[in-house]
Amino acid sequence: MTPIALDPARVAGWRAAWDAMMLGFVPGLPALERVIATAVEAVRGAPPARVLDLGGGPGVFAERMAGRWPDAAVTLLDVDPVLLEVARAGLPPEIGVVRADLTSPAWPAAAGGGYDLVTVVMTVHYLTPAVIRSLYAAARDALAPGGLLVVADLMPDDGLPEVMRVLDPGPGEAAAELAWAQWWSGLTAVPEIVGLLAARADLFRDRPPAGFTADLGWHAAVARAAGFREAGALWREGRHAALAARR
Numbered sequence: 001m002t003p004i005a006l007d008p009a010r011v012a013g014w015r016a017a018w019d020a021m022m023l024g025f026v027p028g029l030p031a032l033e034r035v036i037a038t039a040v041e042a043v044r045g046a047p048p049a050r051v052l053d054l055g056g057g058p059g060v061f062a063e064r065m066a067g068r069w070p071d072a073a074v075t076l077l078d079v080d081p082v083l084l085e086v087a088r089a090g091l092p093p094e095i096g097v098v099r100a101d102l103t104s105p106a107w108p109a110a111a112g113g114g115y116d117l118v119t120v121v122m123t124v125h126y127l128t129p130a131v132i133r134s135l136y137a138a139a140r141d142a143l144a145p146g147g148l149l150v151v152a153d154l155m156p157d158d159g160l161p162e163v164m165r166v167l168d169p170g171p172g173e174a175a176a177e178l179a180w181a182q183w184w185s186g187l188t189a190v191p192e193i194v195g196l197l198a199a200r201a202d203l204f205r206d207r208p209p210a211g212f213t214a215d216l217g218w219h220a221a222v223a224r225a226a227g228f229r230e231a232g233a234l235w236r237e238g239r240h241a242a243l244a245a246r247r
Ligand SMILES: C[S@@+](CC[C@H](N)C(=O)[O-])C[C@H]1O[C@@H](n2cnc3c(N)ncnc32)[C@H](O)[C@@H]1O
Pocket: 022, 054, 055, 056, 057, 058, 059, 060, 061, 077, 078, 079, 080, 083, 100, 101, 102, 103, 120, 121, 122, 123, 126, 127
């Protein structure tokens, strides 16, 4: 796809607003990022050399990982034509931006391999259980031996009795939902983006709604079945959690 010219100041504004919005959904994201960094450096004994962020959106997390590990090759993969364009326009050129669909068996070839860390943040709820099973198997193959997969999403705590599990949205989530709607509707006024919004609507029209949720035990079992040596909880905040699985 031919890159389109976007005003850098506007792109920076969209990416900053996206970052604030994601923090509204998951206030503990900064803590999660620190925990991911500590975990991958501990298991590797050094900073990661190759990092892949699946469903990376406009790349705010990928950019922070690249800032944390300046010598690492960081790649973002996503399917959304709008978010990919915002990522390409806003990210430094050394961060790879790959267009691929996690529901397609072709994405692993597009992503390449030998990664020390593969992250999937707030993305698996867009996928079906069958696609998540394939995703974990492909992520395992994309990792170098000893490499780490981290998946963060809505994952209720199966270690607690059902009545004690946090299932309700946090206090900031209604505001984040509103910010999400405003973020997307704001782009409809940008002539350079309108065509990409139409392509996005076509792409997502026939997909299931982004609402899949399973508890962390389910994700850990799927990761073990996909061949990961170890899998368990890396982080939790209310109903959000992160699975870490080690190849
Ligand atoms: C809620 S956003 C999270 C984005 C990013 N991980 C973050 O934390 O800022 C979910 C992301 O998943 C991506 N996504 C959804 N379905 C996908 C698919 N089938 N293949 C690739 N990416 C997908 C969306 O395009 C979007 O960027």
